Amino acid sequence: MERGRRPVVVTGFGPFGEHAVNASWIAVQELKKLGLGDDVDLHVYEIPVEYQKVQSIIPGLWKEHSPQLVVHVGVSGMATTVILEKCGHNEGYKGLDNSRFCPRSHCCVEGGPKCIDSVIDMDAVCKRVSTLGLDVTVTISKDAGRYLCDFAYYTSLYQSHGRSAFVHVPPLGKPYTAEQLGRALQAIIEEMLDVLEHSEGKINCRHEH
Template sequence: MPSTKKKVVVTGFGPFSGHSVNASWVSVQELARLGLTDDIDLIISEIPVEYCTVKKIIPSLWKQHNPDLIVHVGVSSIAMELTLEQQAHNDGYDKHDISGSCPPTQCCVEGADTCIKSDIDMQHVCNEVNNMPIKIKTVVSNDAGRYLCDFSYYQSLHIDKRKAAFIHVPPLGCPYTAGEIAEGLRAVILSMLKQMAL
């Protein structure tokens, strides 16, 4: 009998310059230990900070798992809270990845829209989570940074903007632990799923 469980894919990034331990992947692993709910299959994946690999991995995650929701998590040195990204950009990718490369045209998907917004209302999620009795708070952003975070988010939004999200987390200890970040991620993801079910 096919599983009736919802499938949620959550990705974190590997190390890159200035982040030898990437808070996003540590927090995603902590989320996997915490779990979501019994009726949700949580699949996690670590993504290298590399444009050409992202272009292969993200479509394959969609194809392999056919998720109800895919959430990419990245670290931002300027984030103070969980930052829910509402949209992603298709151009302006001129920062080099861990292999010293950037897209030849500085573009994510040739000929596609300049910007794609997620159908998930991030402000609604933000308001709901900020009213929960957890330590970490959330904010909404419209600029995911024109690096691998923005790039990976655009890839997923281009595949299915109804089911894609991106969350920036602060570096570990600034001021939250991986456990506190994971608790926040769990609250955000469950709020997104609730909204999507309406």
């Protein structure tokens, strides 16, 4: 049976604060040049650093593309590695966005679960990517920072029942180039798709009997 092309959506963020050039969007554009192989339809989007825009754009992407996976990429000024985030958090959003706004409830989805984990086993992805000999170090985190990155991740996880991922990258040149980040994203997302497919294969096998 021939498989169709799998839609995958990858987002980066626009400028904010001291990040006049957002490394996440630069890295995503590098990934777009590299692609994810012939059987993946890659769609990339730049998301503004605004809570309300995130809340309208992310559900729209799921509706438009019915993607197999959505990967959000954000920059962290404190990061010195490429970080795979395991979960998104619902509460604690007090930082003002680019339009000087923050949610009155300080939460993402009122009444939603406190945390949502990605269905992707980030430890497995991290281990696999670390054996590929990339010139980039990949690590794991359970705290995406309670700002737009975490907010977008939770919004996406809630929308997709966990079929989302979040990757934090350091600012450009601290220490990685745009090309290094693009190649790292390519390797990470290919492994994520593989891990996702295998875990779903097991689920489908159970359902078929």
